[in-house]
Amino acid sequence: MNILVTGGLGFIGSHTTIELIKNNHSVIIADNLINSKIEVLDKLSIITGIKPTFYQIDVTNEAKLEEIFVKHKIDGVIHFAGLKAVGESVSKPLEYYYSNLVSTMLLSKMCVKYGVNKFVFSSSATVYGEQEPPLKEDMELKKTTNPYGETKAMSERILTDTAKANDDFSVSLLRYFNPVGAHESGLIGEDPNGIPNNLMPFVTKVAKGQLEKLSVFGNDYDTIDGTGVRDYIHVVDLAKGHVKAIENLEKGVNIYNLGTGRGTSVLELVNAFMKVNDINVPYEIVGRRPGDIATCYADASKAEKELGWKAELGIEEMVRDAWKFEQNNK
């Protein structure tokens, strides 16, 4: 298939591009380079032996987006492009709503207009709101706690209504849990600008000495060691889930959790990182962060049953590959 991957030079998009190429699909990348680097394109070539077609465009630019649909016979879209920092979304909500909603609406419009009937959307477990785990796809969604999460919930709704109105448009909504790790080559990985928002890149920056110490937000949660428990998933497993989702897309609206189904606490992750990589990561316990919940993990059985996909890599591979990438990353 010819697959348009928006945000294809970003963390999850780049790993998905590799898995698509390994499965003999052609990839066209659209990326505005706001949260990604052009060097990733060369690294994708090194890893796969194939250089994907690349357009530096913002997918909220309708005219430029349409040029891609005119020029290429596209069979499916995997839509990663979007702003993704939770904290920033609270202070700049209009930028988040505009970027993340307009991109989804225009891509859907182009798919309907040009007869592209496969759409895979990069959603998030945050759409569940605060609910008791394990989280299942058929749960009613609760109020999201920040604009970033709300853009994911709104995009899901827009895509669902579009699929209901258009028999020839099918969609898969992939709700990610906590993607970490990096490609085993060490060439690509998570490389956020500025101070990382997520735990793993923060840990690797501390291990590398670029940040002094890790702040652990709260150790008084009702969990195994008091720190927050999340369902970490290796980004390569996640990428493989996208290939399965677009290759096995059923007619209509499909929703899948992409997680491992297992929870790991902050301290368990940090200790695994130190042990596997034989390096110290100084940390201190600080107060809880507003909006954080104690425990979140997936019921991952639906994707296994319907897509034949399940996460295969564990915490050891996640911390090993994250550190390998950080050491390579200048």
Next chain:
Amino acid sequence: MNILVTGGLGFIGSHTTIELIKNNHSVIIADNLINSKIEVLDKLSIITGIKPTFYQIDVTNEAKLEEIFVKHKIDGVIHFAGLKAVGESVSKPLEYYYSNLVSTMLLSKMCVKYGVNKFVFSSSATVYGEQEPPLKEDMELKKTTNPYGETKAMSERILTDTAKANDDFSVSLLRYFNPVGAHESGLIGEDPNGIPNNLMPFVTKVAKGQLEKLSVFGNDYDTIDGTGVRDYIHVVDLAKGHVKAIENLEKGVNIYNLGTGRGTSVLELVNAFMKVNDINVPYEIVGRRPGDIATCYADASKAEKELGWKAELGIEEMVRDAWKFEQNNK
């Protein structure tokens, strides 16, 4: 105040323009004329003695919208512009999401950019989803049943998050129940294109002989006579509510139901119409319409307490003024 009224030539927008002018505000209208007619502008002049400034623009056009903010010192925005047919929103969801969300986002952006700190939004009781009446502003919102309603719920959320992020931006979300009636002059009223979606314009078209008979969707609901019960509100009362809302806008996010707090059944409304206007309206009972609920009415006490506003006109005025307008309307 200088108030920008989007959709100011539409049904509710035009009546609100009159009440704003009567209360010594200056009105700038932005309307794309898709669901309204330019003749309404002249009628507003006849009724008020003042011709509002008018721009024929689509408020999803950022450059044209910005020209208005550059040219005028705007003190507040009342945002009515939007697509509003529930049934059509199901078949054309992307048009509804795009128009109704992008307009709200761009208007908010302009307000923040140009220091306009008062924003009144035309929302709907449909955002409550299916809940037991009376509906109160502090109820948690349930899943909406169609894309039109969802655009209202999403716009409320976008405006709420914008106000939370910007201390100088305050918003009033006005949740309308069922606006009917017309201006007492008979010059302006509800004038939908094609077959009306709402009950009252359907009734008036049948009374006028333009449509053969009224279809009443279901008489087996658990209500006084088996037909659906709604909270009808005279559009002039509704318009006055907007003036109160923008004149008394409290800092932050304000939510008000604009309804009467009383329910009226379809047959009660039709019978009142026939009696007050002394004209026959043939009707037949047909099956229920998907998505309709039995009973919906407001708890209207919050607007009375905080804004000093309550609906003053009753069903008799509503059916009288609706018919007067229809007779005048060529």
